[in-house]
Amino acid sequence: LTWVIGGLAIGMFPFISVYVPFYVFGVTHPLLKLTVLPFVLIPICFGYAAVGFRLWDVEIIVKKLLAYTATALTVFGVYVGADRLIRVLIDPEIAVAGAFLLTLLVAMVFAPLRDLIQDGLDRLYYREQYRSRRHILDFARELNTELDLGQVVALLVQRVRKMVSVGRIAVLLQEEEGPRLRLVASDASMKDNPQLSNDFSKFLTAELANRDFLYIDEMMNLLEKFPEDRDLIAEEDLAYFLPLVVKGEVLGLLALGRTMSGDYLSSDDLRILEMLTSHAALALDNAVLYRQAHARAQEFERLKDYNENIVQSIKVGVMVLDTDGRVRSWNHSMEQTHGMSAEKAIGKYADDLFPASFLVALQQARHRVVEGSESIASAYRVRLRYGDDIDRIVNIVLAPLADDRGRQPTVVIVDDVTDRTELEAQLRQADRLASTGLLAAGVAHEVNTPLAGISSYVQMMQRKMPKTDPRRPILEKIEKQTFRASSIVNNLLNFSRQQSSDMQAVDINGVVNETLVLAELPLSTRRVQVDTDLNGSLPLVWGDSGKLQQVLMNLVLNARDSMPNGGDLTIRTARQNGEVVVEVADNGTGIPKEQIHKIYDPFFSTKGTGQGTGLGLSVSYGIVQEHRGTITVRSEAGSGTIFRVALPVADTGRACAAG
Ligand SMILES: Nc1ncnc2c1ncn2[C@@H]1O[C@H](COP(=O)(O)OP(=O)(O)OP(=O)(O)O)[C@@H](O)[C@H]1O
Ligand SMILES: [Mg+2]
Structure with missing residues (x-):
């Protein structure tokens, strides 16, 4: 210049x-x-x-x-x-x-x-x-803040209506999953939902990819191939098709009729329209991307919830520990095994949450993983004991977790196997009893015959011997010992459960009272104070009252024996967790820890020779098992013992059938 x-x-x-x-x-x-x-x-x-x-x-x-x-x-x-x-x-x-x-x-x-x-x-x-430049600037400004696809299209239609006087305006967009162009907006004069065919949509898209616009008169010959679309275009009086194109990809098109006066559009009009469509196409592309990003974010959120739900609801404890040993995640089962809520546990150091035995096992497993000798390390039967009432046995599996920030937290799976371990112990016990029972049954059978012989010969000799014979007391001793031996043999037979049971609905309070009447004499020899706390509204249990009495009698006599200088014997009955429970408690010598797992073993007795056979509890165990019940013991050396027998409630149907 x-x-x-x-x-x-x-x-x-x-x-x-x-x-x-x-x-x-x-x-x-x-x-x-x-x-x-x-x-x-x-x-x-x-x-x-x-x-x-x-x-x-x-x-x-x-x-x-x-x-x-x-x-x-x-x-x-x-x-x-x-x-x-x-x-x-x-x-x-x-x-x-x-x-x-x-x-x-x-x-x-x-x-x-x-x-x-x-x-x-x-x-x-x-x-x-x-004028038009200002319009286009305004339009671009409006579009800048718009991320909603429908709104972008509506703005385009509005702006075209303002700037170019045409009879028809329609915007068609490519469907996400197919080639079809679908009408998404039009001014009021359009028919409800005009549908272009797939083939014609494909054809239009391909044509418009490298052109600024298509004019109907130029396409007349080509339209012969698409008669339905041709009729539709004629019916709607569409004359111009301008592409909405971004980076060479046709997103859709703007279809227009002729001018209000039925003329063609001027080249100026077309230039303005091209500018409008290029702005609109960019905004549409953004809106589509935004919609996809939004959908993806939602999908991600949904997946996250889904995964979290899985982790929350699985039956094993799952916790994630940071590299510095802090808890980052703590699921529902973890809350149950540990007894602490996730809210409280998250953010705390594992060292503050678990007992030493658990931490040592965890540390060892972690070492193995860090050293690379194992990719996933585990520790079995770890004792998790803290406080007075939490004492669990758990299996631990530890695995490193790849973190998006390059750190390596660890996932720790804590499987509570307390119940399983107890069950296994019970099974082992039952197994041992079963094999011992078989042996005992065999022995009892073999011994019974010679015993019967000895006993009858002794009685025969007694009958033949004059009453004053000095050898008579010896024969009486032999006879007494044979009776004792045969009672042991009978006990053995009981134990091996060869005897059939007479099962029926039984009132357990009645059994307790009968037992106490029978035990009156043996109890009176020691200064034993008997207390009962019987629940009057107990349901009946399904069982053999004779055998249940045998169990109770054994527990009562054991309690008596544990209190050589007298004490308190308490019998309670109650209903707990759908079972009928009988507890026999004493404040006697208690059972030392190292013996407690042996008490159900046949022939285990701490009583002197001739005092106890050691069969009482094993017989009782067998009987309770036969009743599908459980017998458990809590004892502390020096302060007393509580035996607890839980029996299932009688099934009314079965009780009626039997009755
Ligand atoms: N209430 C109790 N207090 C202390 N120790 C007990 C109690 N009950 C059982 N025991 C211990 O368990 C052992 C086994 O008991 P079990 O009833 O099986 O045999 P026993 O009483 O010795 O002999 P039996 O019952 O055949 O006459 C006992 O010898 C005793 O050491
Ligand atoms: Mg006993």
Whole structure:
């Protein structure tokens, strides 16, 4: 532009500064006409500016030129007019001073006047472009903040309606899973839901990929192949199809009718439409991406919940420990095994939560994993004991967890096997009893016969012997010992459960009372105080009252034996967890820890020879098992023992059938 203005100035300066003043003062000379020659410089400068600076926008130059020329002419006209007026009307004498003042005035008003003229010219010249440019800018601004697909399309339809006067407007978008173009928005005049065929959709998309727009008259021949679509287009009076394209991919299209007056769209209209569609396509692409990102985030959230639910609901304890040993995750089973809620446990150090035995096992497993000797390490039957009432046996599995932040937390699976371990112990016990029972049954059978022989021969000899015979007391002792031996044998037979049972619905309180009547004599020999706490509203149990009495009698006698100097014997009955429970408690010597697992073994007895056979508890165990019940013991050496027998409640159906 400097070149253009400079050229103008140099070109016009000699003429304006030399010829014009001389001419004004009435002087003419042929030489003065030479001042026209520098005008040649003007087009040369224009040319140089255009070529040298690629100043192709001639429109702007012409407009600037027009503004300058108009300003110069106006100023010049006013100057000459004013000068003449001064000379003619006022006084030729002050003409020089007037000219000076006028020049000053010209210098002052030239620039503002030029701007004014230029502005006016701009308005006149660019009125249409101004309007559409503002519209497009507004549209782009509106779209910038819009992430909703439907809203973007609606804005596009609105804006097209504002800027171009066409009969029909419709926006069709490519369906996510197929090639079909689906109508997503239209102005009110469209039919409800016009459907383009798949093939025609494909065809349109392919055509529009490399074109700015398609005009219906150009496609008439091609449309022969799609008669239904052709009819639809004709019915809806659509004439133009403009692509909504981003990075070469056609997202959809803008379909338009002819103008309101039935004419074709001007090339200006089409240019505006192309700009609108390119802005809209970008916004659509963003909206689609946003929608996908949103859907993905939701899916992610759903998956996270799903996984968390799985972890929460599985039946083994799962906790995640940070590299610094803090708990990061703690599931529902963990709460149950440990007894602490997730809320409290999360964030605490494992060292503060678990007993030493557990921590040692955990540490060893972790070492093995860190050293790499095992990818997953485990520890079996770890005792988890803290406080008074938590004492569990658990299996631990420890595995490193790849973390997205490069750290390596560990997942620890804590499987509570307390119940399983107890059950296994019971099974082992039952197994041992079963094999011992078989052996005992065999022995009992073999021993019973010779015993019967001994006993009858002794009785025979007693009958033949005079009452005064001094050997008679010896025979009586033999007879007594045979009875004792046969009672042991009978016990053995009981134990081996060879005897059949007479099962029926039994009132356990009744059995307790009968036992206490029978035990009155043996108890009276020691100073044993008997207390009962019997629940009067107990359901019946299914069992053999004779055998249950045998169990209770054994527990009562054991209790008595544990209190050689007297004490308290308490019998309680209650209903717990759907079972009937009988507890026999004493405050006797108690059972030392190292013996407690042996007490159900046959022939285990701490009582002196001839005092106990050690069969009482093993027989009782067998009987309780036969009743599908459980017998458990809690004992502390020095302070007493509580035996607890739990029996299932009689099934009313079965009880009725039996009754
Ligand atoms: N209430 C108790 N207090 C202390 N120790 C007990 C108690 N009950 C059982 N025991 C211990 O368990 C052992 C086994 O008891 P069990 O009833 O099987 O045999 P026993 O009483 O010794 O002999 P039996 O019952 O055949 O006459 C006892 O010898 C005793 O050491
Ligand atoms: Mg006993």
